[in-house]
Amino acid sequence: MMKIRKLEHLVDEAKRRGKKWRVAIIKGEDKNTIQAVVKAMDNGFVYPVFIGNLDAITQLLQDFDVKDSINYEIIQCDDAFDTAEIGLNLIKTGQADMIMKGLINTDLFLKAILNKEKGILKPNGVLSYVCALELPSYHKLLFLTDPAVIPFPNLDQKISMANYAIEMAHKLGNKEPKIALIGTSEKVSAHFPNTHDYEKMCALAQSGGFDKCVMDGPLDVFLACDPESVKIKGVNTSIKGDADILLFPTLESCNPFYKGLMLFGGGELAGLIQGTTHPVIVMSRSESLKSKYYCLALACLMAES
Template sequence: MGEKLQNFKEMEEMVLRQGKQKIAVAAAQSEEVLIAVEYARKKGIVDALLIGDCQKIEEICQRNGILLSEYETEEVEEPQAAAIRAVAAVKEGRAQLLMKGLLETGDFLKAVLNKETGIRSEKRLCSVVAIESQAISRLLVLADVGTNIAPDLDIKKSILENCMEVAQAMGIDRPKAAVLCAHEHVKEKDMPVTIQAALLSKMNERGQYGKPGIVEGPISMDIAVSPHAAKIKKFQGKIKGDADILLVPDLEAGNILIKGLMYLTNDIRVAGVGMGAKVPVILTSRGDDHDTKYYSIVLSSLISQFIQV
């Protein structure tokens, strides 16, 4: 197992020591996406295949001083068709990473998950984010923030396994996963998600996960990330403020949590990746800035290299 990464700078340095990969960008006519890809290319992290409306792509490149001649391009004006071509590039081995540009997430995922032409795997697709915060001296993994609306027990187990793979790529040999609820005790009538959390913890104790790790639940957010809160509340579980993974109850909780952190604080950086397909999928929000998109490329490259090892 490699070194445990503490922040995005260390993640970037790790990726730079690995081989360069190629990224296929679907509907690449997005300013923030192209700026992020160009920065990653100049750093030596990726080369890129830009698929989309080449006239618009060229206009964006000219505005931002990007030399389009440094890239391979493919003209596909219609965004859904561009997604299909980008997925095909990955399937054909022409690219190792896949990124969403200026198109709807649903249309992008249709191409990814198509049974005949897509790159779906046996795993459940989910949206995972890595968080760097000045409040704690480690990276956090959070899911699911954008794919599974109301996951049942089996889906949550699959999401946890994806999260453990992300954490292990970041050098965390035996990640600690907190199954978040509003309370740290099982409350069958008032909070049914606490039952799922307890079952996930017990399943892990019995070795029913494909990845090694510790799963604790139900557990509240404060206990998961604050040793002080765990001490004050006299929590007796295996996680006492030192969680590596945060599993939220549903998509709404995850989406509100991550966007609240991003827009109401100024001390965090975020990278997102879609896990569960045959390759890491970069499906950041259209509203995300190029910094978030860049670090999402870095994270996805790290995971891709880890899977190959």
């Protein structure tokens, strides 16, 4: 597969594979979610199974001029937690390939995902989040982790975050992604404990402890993403200002960074919960229709073995 450099290419690749992935939409009763799902359905790469209030979902589908019920299913259920359990059962029984959050509280949705008996967390998995951003000012997709799940990741969690981001980059055709471990400068310092984790991660990468990648850090965002800054500062880094992945030390640093890019930088994204047996789509209600649509395409490609 060619390296995917734009989010629209996720859609092109999903359509090219000629398959309809079954997506369970939990409380699929909100306009933005249904609109994105209908767009993916119309483009032929998903078969939606809506779980929630039959009347509300039917009305929204009619609003978007969806008439042929052969292209989707609706499972009636009004209890929020029960809708999540029904969706997870569809995953477990092979009747769905992925699960998507609709009008259900995120904490309730993730509680179901993490349930030891009925959930879909991988054995010894770490729940995390990886997103791919398309930015007008950057020449390729930029992967970020973790803007949504782990507040203060420890070393083991950072290693898992890196692994998930590398896996996503590989699945999108990037055979050797450059992963920058983001800090305030390029120096390991006792003032910033995360930099000691970065030092250990780089040593692990040097010894082949990660799948194929180039890793360096700590680096600031300029050194990670701007070749001119690397020249100006004279820093010897294998990333060379050409990062594919930015790993942030905390959710508090990553989340404002990505939201700033979305609001002020004209960014669009596709992202997924990681650490699960099947793709999990969790999007804020404030995210654009395009981003929700791209998340569906990304989930389809990640669902492929």
